[in-house]
Amino acid sequence: MSSNSPPPTFQDPPEYTFPAHRLNTILRDSSKQPIVLVACGSFSPVTYLHLRMFEMARDYVRHNTDFEIVGGYLSPVSDQYKKPGLLAAAHRVHMCNLAAEQTSNWLMVDPWEAFQSYQRTAVVLDHFDYEINTRLGGVTTADGEQRHVRVMLLAGSDLIATMSEPGVWSEPDLDHILGRYGVLIIERAGADMDQAIDSLARWRGNIHLIHQLIQNDVSSTKVRLFLRRGLSVRYLLPSPVVDYIEEHGLYVDDGAPASAEKEKEKGKGKAKEATSSSLKVPS
Incomplete structure (x- = not known):
């Protein structure tokens, strides 16, 4: 999206407010690039592995990148997604809120995606980008310098497997997600990532693979x-x-x-x- 592009328009659910109560608006290290992690999924129900993914990503970012995480979000999918076993959005959002608020001190739940028609992942990431950088103004350094926050998708390795399959994702959406935003991928048992990554070679610089040091296959x-x-x-x-x-x-x-x-x-x-x-x- 160029600087000359008009601001995006989004349809918000009734009485919607973007959750930012745990968003770190002041960058601790001014040499780092601020990022926000967004996990999109069914969360039916949310498990410890869903939450553990954020902690693994935080360790990876701290030790292997020049990023600084300023927030983490779970974004439950809409009921219109029609996936088998998908509980009503009200229950799924509530369970995610219980998990985030009572077991974490930095994760948040954004109900924007859940309480409306189905939204593509690319659009969901655009929504986060708009809320954090346009409406909230990004973050600032300790010296008061304003910084743009990069939104990054957090997902399991089976997502990359679907992205490498011809015809599953549209090329424009892949380029938007992997080119504009980037993704942190958590390894899952039995997944062969090498072939999938080879198929997405043009975006390799924005794909970060995170290995599970303790295997967890709870789903x-x-x-x-x-x-x-x-x-x-x-x-x-x-x-x-x-x-x-x-x-x-x-x-x-x-x-x-x-x-x-x-x-x-x-x-x-x-x-x-x-x-x-x-x-x-x-x-």
Whole structure:
């Protein structure tokens, strides 16, 4: 987007306010480039791995780049995304807020994407860029110099795999996401990144691969399956999220048994979870 381009227009959900209460508006190190991490995904439900991704990214940025993270956001996808197992946005946003507010001191949840029609990832990143740099004016150094904040996508390695598949993503969107913003990719078990990265060679300088030093393969899909079988998911998710799921009886009201005993008694088979190639962070 050139400096002569008109400002973008965005349709905000009713009573929407951009969350900035944890955004660090003063750059600690003036030699660094300020960045904000944005994770787009279903978060149905949010897991410890979703939160852990931000911590791994923060370690990577601190030790391997000239960036300084000034904020981190979870952006739950709209209900219009129509992904199997996708709980209503109100529940997903609330669980993300519980996880961010009660287990972190720097993460935030932006409901802008969740409470409207489906928005492409490129548009979501534009929204963050507009809110942080145009409306809030970016950040300042200790000396009062104004700095533009670079927005970067945070995702699992399976996202890069979909980006390297012909026809899954549009070329303009790939160029917008990887060229204008950039992405930090968290390695996931069993993913072959070399071939995927080779297919995206033109943007290689904006793709940062982060290896998991402690492997974690917890996924929302597995958590939903556990819940439908009546199995415990405690210590796989933040405790406030587990409490919320139990209080509202989530993920067990779709005809699947609410407990292992009921499953055995009724002789029902294992719940099957449909999956699809997502243009968001797969969950």
